[in-house]
Amino acid sequence: MLKESKFTEGFKKAVTKHSTKSLLASIISIIVGLIIGFIFMLVASILKPGSSALGGIGILLTGPFNGLNPKYEIGNLIFYMVPIIFTGLSIAIAYKTGLFNIGAPGQFLMGTMGSLLVALSIDTTGNRFLGILVWILAIIVGMLLGMFWGSLVGMLKALFGLNEVIASIMLNWIAANIITWVFKDSPLHNIGEGKDGYLIKTSLTGNFSPTLGLGKLFSSGNISSYIDIGIVIAIVFCVLTWIFMNKTTLGYEMKACGLNKESAKYAGINEKKNIILCMAFSGALAAIGGALYHLNAGIEFKWQSAYQTLPPWGFNGIPVAFLANCNPLGIILSSMFIRYLSTSGAFLPMVGFNQYFADIIIAIIIYLAGFTRYFIGRIDKRIRDMELARLLEKEKNGLKSDPPNDNVIVMEEEGKK
Template sequence: MSKIRKSLSSMSASLVAILAGLIAGFVILLFSNPSSALKGLTTILIGGWNNGMKGVGQVLYYATPIIMTGLAVGFAFKTGMFNIGATGQLMVGGFVSIYVGVTWTFLPGGLHWVVALIMGAAAGMLWGMIVGVFKALLNVHEVITSIMLNYIALYGINYMVKNSHLFDSLKNQTVNVAASAVIPKAGLDRIFYIAKGRLNDPSAVNAGILIAIGLAVLMYIILNKTTFGFELKACGYNRHASRYAGISENRAIITSMAIAGALAGTAGTLMYLAPASGMHIHVEEVLAAQGFTGIAVALLGMSNPLGIIFSGLFIAHITVGGFYLQSLKYMKEIIEVIIGLIIYFSAFSLLVRDLIAKIGKRKTKKDKQSSKEVTA
C-alpha cells in the first residue's frame, strides 16, 4: 500500500513538473507570437497525432534510442553513479554494429542484424566498463572518465570511419549497411502509416521500439526482483552500509556501468541499423545528442525503468510536435527549452511531495474530525 502511494506521489511530482513546463512554454509562445500561441500549444500537445498514425509511428521511432540511453543513465543512477558517458557508449555501439552490418555479410539473413545488435551492445558494455573499472579500482570520478571517453570515442570513430572501407567520402558518412543487417519492421509499418492515394506512406518505426520496451521491462525485473539488483541499489543508497552487509562494492560498480554501457550501446545499434531514414555516422565533431537527452529521460522517469519508457515516449511525442510547430512560424528549439524547464521543475519534486503529503494529512485529520463529530 505504502509502496503504491509512494510511487503515485513521485509520479504526481513528475506530472506537476510537466504541467509547469508546458505552462512556461505557453508563456514563451505568447511572447513570441501571441496570435497563434494557443494553436501552438495544442500542436505540441497533439505531438505525433498531427500526422495521423504515421506521426505516432515517428514518435515511437524517435523514442527508441532515447528510451535506451535513458535506461543507461537511470540504471547507473541506481548504483549511485552519474553516467554522462551514454553518448560515447552509444557511438561506440553504433560504430561496431555498422562495421558488422557492412562487413559480416556471410551471416544468414535473419541472424545478421541480431549479431550486429549483440556486438554493438557488447562494445558499449566494454566502453562503459572502463568507467566502472576506473571508478572502482583507481578511484577516478566517473564523470571525468565518461567525459574523456566521450571525446576519445568521437575522434577515434571519426578516424576509423575515414580510414576504412566503411567511408562514403562523397557524403562524408558511413556507407549503407547490408539489407540483412537492417532491423526488421515487424509489421509495425502496416499499423503506423497514412494513406496517400492508393499508396501507404509508412513511418520509420521498427522492431527497435519493441526491443527497447522489452529491455526496459527486463531492467525493471533485474532491479526490483533479483538479489543482484538489490545489491546494486543498496550500493547506491549507502555504500558503507552495503559493504558492511558483505556486498562487494567494486563488483557492483563495475557490473552496473557495464550494463549501463550495454544499454547505451544498444541505443546506438537501434539508431544506426534502423531501416531507411539515412541513419549513418556522419564524420563531424559533435557528440550524439541522444546520449544527453537520455539524462533528461532518466530524470523525468525517476530512474525507474518503467517510468523511463513513458518519459522517453513523452519527450519523443513533444519533439515530434515541435516539427509541426514550425508550420506556425515557431522555432522548434522551444521544445528543448520546454524539456529543460520540465527537468528544472522536477527539481521541485521534494516541495511538491511535501505539499501533497500535507494536503493528504489535513484531509485524513478532517475525516477523523468529522467522524468524531458524527459519533458525538
C-alpha cells in the same frame, strides 16, 4: 461505513506508494511546464505579430496529429523513442546505484560502431534468415563494446577513485575520435563506405531490423515510417530492467550501494564489484540503443561530425530518466512524452513560431522535474492532512479511534504484570 473506509484505505495505499507519487509529481511538472511555455509564447507573439500563442499550445498538445498523415508521424515518433529509452535506462540504473553516467553518448557510439562494423561487413542480401542472424550478432557485438566502454568508467572509479563524471566525459570524446578514425583512416575504413562522411544504410547489406509490418501500418501512402522491431525490444528491456532493479538480489545489492555505500560495505557487499558491474550494464544498455537506432533500414550513420558533436541521443537520456524519476517503466512514458513534444516542434512554424520552442518547453519541464521531490513533499503533506481530518472526523462522530500504538502499550503492560 466499512465500504467507505475500505475505499479510503485503498486510495491512501495507492497515493502513498512511491511510484504513484512520482507519477503525480511528473504530471504536475508537465502541466506547470506547459503553462510557462504558454507564457513564453504569449510574450513572443506580442513581439512577432501573426503568431498565436494559443495556436502554439494547441500544436504542442496535438503533436503528430498536425501532420498530413498522423500515422506516419506516429510511426516515426515511436522509432525515435527507442534510442532515448535505452540511454534513459542506462542513466537510470547507474543513478540508482549512486553513479551519474554522463558517458551514455560514448557508449551509444561504441554500440553504433560495433554493430555497424558487423552489419555492413557481411553481405546477406537476398537471404533474410541469414540477415536476421547477422543482425542479432551485430547487436551483440555493439552491446559488448558498449559494455566494455561502460566498465572502463566503473573500473576507473572503483580501482583508482576517479570520479565517474570526469571519466565518462573523457571516454565520450575518446569514443567519438576512435569512431572517426575507424571510418576514415583505419584499415576498416572501406566497410560500408557511403556518400562523403556517411556509411551506407544497413538495408544495402540485408542486415537491417525487421519492421514486423509496422512500417507499412504507420505509413504515408507508399512511404513507410521508420518504426521497426526496436520499440518492442525497448519495452522488453524496460520491463527487464524494472525486474532487475526491484526483484533480483543483484539489483537489491546495487541499490544498497547507491543509497548508502558505507552500510553496504558494512554488510559485506562488494561495492567495487557493484560499481564496475553497474557501469557495464549501463554501457550495454546505451550501446543497444545505438545499435538498434542505426540498424534501422533507413538510417545512415554520419561519422564525419562525430568527433565534433556527440550524438544527441546520449544526453537526451538524462531528461528521459529524470522525468521518470529513474523508474524503468516510467521511462516508456517519459520518452514518449518528450518525443511527442519534439515532433510537434516541426509544426510550430505553421503558427509563426520557431520549432525550437518545443525544445524550450521540454527543457522547462525537465527543470521542473528537478523539483519533483518538492512536489512529492507537498503531496505527502496533503495526504497527512487528509488522514488527520479523517481521524478527527471519526472522533467527532463518537467513534473513538484507538491509535494502534495504544493497543500495543496496553497489551505490553498487562504482559509485564
